[in-house]
Amino acid sequence: MSQPKTAVLLVNLGSPDEPTPAAVRRYLKEFLSDRRVVEGNGIMRLVWLTVLNGIILTFRPRKVAKLYASIWDQDSPLRLILNQQVAALQLALQQQMPVQNIQVYSAMTYGNPGLTARLEELNEAGYKKILVVPLYPQYSATTTAPIYDLIARFQMKTRDFPDIRVIHDYHDHPLYIRALAESVQAFQANNPHSDKLILSYHGIPQEYAAKGDPYPEHCHRTSELLAKALGLVADQWQTTFQSRFGPKAWLQPYTDKTLEALPERGVKKVDIICPAFAADCLETLEEIAVENRDVFVGAGGEQYHYIPALNAEQGMINLLVALVQENSTGWFNQAGTVNEQKETNDAS
Template identity: 50%
Template sequence: MTRPGRSVKLQQNLYKAGEQTVTAQRPPFGVLLVNLGTPKAPTTAAVREYLAEFLWDKRVVDVPRPLWWLILHGIILRFRPRRVAKAYASVWTDEGSPLMAISRRQQQALAAALKEQYGCDIPVTLAMTYGEPSMEQAGRELRAAGVSRMLVLPLYPQFSSSTTAAVYDRLATGLKGCPHLPETRWVNEYHVHPQYIKALADSVREYRARHGTGDKLLLSFHGIPQRYEDRGDPYPSQCRATAAAVASELGLSEEQWLCSFQSRFGREEWVKPYTDYTLEAWGKAGLGRVDVISPAFAADCLETLEELDVENRELFLRSGGKDYHYIPCLNDRPDHIGLLASLVREHSTGWE
């Protein structure tokens, strides 16, 4: 006969054993990689759907909603998608959107690096702030893998309210219907992380070792309206710090490099100097060769492959420049994946 209290103790022991079994099967944490997003296809309809979501975000365009709704739906979405779709078609690959294809490779490479680093599988999922895969889809993948702790890693080296903060908003929206919120940590930015700066500098060194060296290095970052910086957005200052750190790592003099900003939208003033104006001026001045790199993008996309490598190349050469070289983003380079793995390790302390 079982002594009084023994059955209760036995049940407690069985519960603890079961809890240990479940815990042993669960990964210590999961990683949510996030990038901006991309249309599903290089078609007018797909681009219109994507732009409607992207440009409606108040983090991206903060014009009062009634007025902006009229501008967005009455003007922009009627004409812009057709032109943008043609641009996407010019860079589309057999794997689809360059941004999506590269992001998937980054996801797979990071998962492999983390398995080697931790000795177990660390789930790595991919989400886009706009479009698919959505935050909800990525969240379901992490829950299915048994994840209760989540490290969010936006692929934005420099923090901006229009990018990283938009990830916060989108994730919060996605978690509203979640019955049990995961313990969450964030990587806010890594704009002067030593491995990031070295990877950028090494990509320039390796390119120049194969193709020669330009007269100037232009470090072009995606721009934001000047009033965003005026009200405290740290993005432009972090971009300038990144550019200065890369130039220092490369041993460049002040005359050999410049930080600029691209991709203006609308008529208001954006942070300066503008990339296109700079290249036009250099072309007119007869600059022999310019090398261009875009450190703010973790993966090559429309803004780098079409705007920088095609449009701005044509502008520079048409203005009198002699030679134009675009240096690809870090993409899935081993040193870039090593940086991402380091960021995960640094921000997951105590979760191992």
């Protein structure tokens, strides 16, 4: 029995194809039209689509395109880093799981390379088993769930499809916490001492959490484990939430408001890390590293350092290898195990 073709699919949120208003408009339309991202039915849905198409997609793309242009380097950072993660994981799996001959691919929920197109491509190429790894440490119905939705839609329209598994989250995985802790320690070893470590997570509307989204609990658990790994006491760290959008209340405390208030409380030097992001992107490189630095310094802060995302650091790759191993044992290597047992019996 031959080994079935197997693949690992690393999936992140997405990015425009170019830092232009037209490309940003296409991306935002796809992203913000998802019912998982902006909930609402009936008249609320019609109101949102009217606002989206009549106001947001008319005025916002030009501003956002300029922000993307400020961090663009041949491609969007998110897509560049995703490709680096794919290459590094591929090499690591070849070294640590050579028998399985696993191939690693990238995909995006929105934009390119699209998840649906990638699944169709892998199915046509004869892949029988696909392990999908959403690059969201903390599960949310606004980020991870759309991946499940796209997979379900692919399966509904495909007569014969591969066996697909999805990793739900890794917010408290020991190797994830270790990678974050080592990243903070390495950064602080080469930079001046700070008064406080801010752990800033992308926010979601408060009503989503009230409806049962486990995201805030996952975020706080990650923070607690990281603080423990770093040996921090209560006044040395704080969890906050960034990137709120629209008039509704989002998860609090807000990152920018917290940074604005800290200098008055005597906290003049901060380090900030974004544990919800597996790769640096617009929300970290521009919003956190630039905009929020200006907020803090403008309020009297003296020292502000953004600690980069794990990106393709070795700790991140070690985590991804472990996730693949833990979620494919007895699955990816089933045919190989059977074949190896047969060869052993024949030899005896």
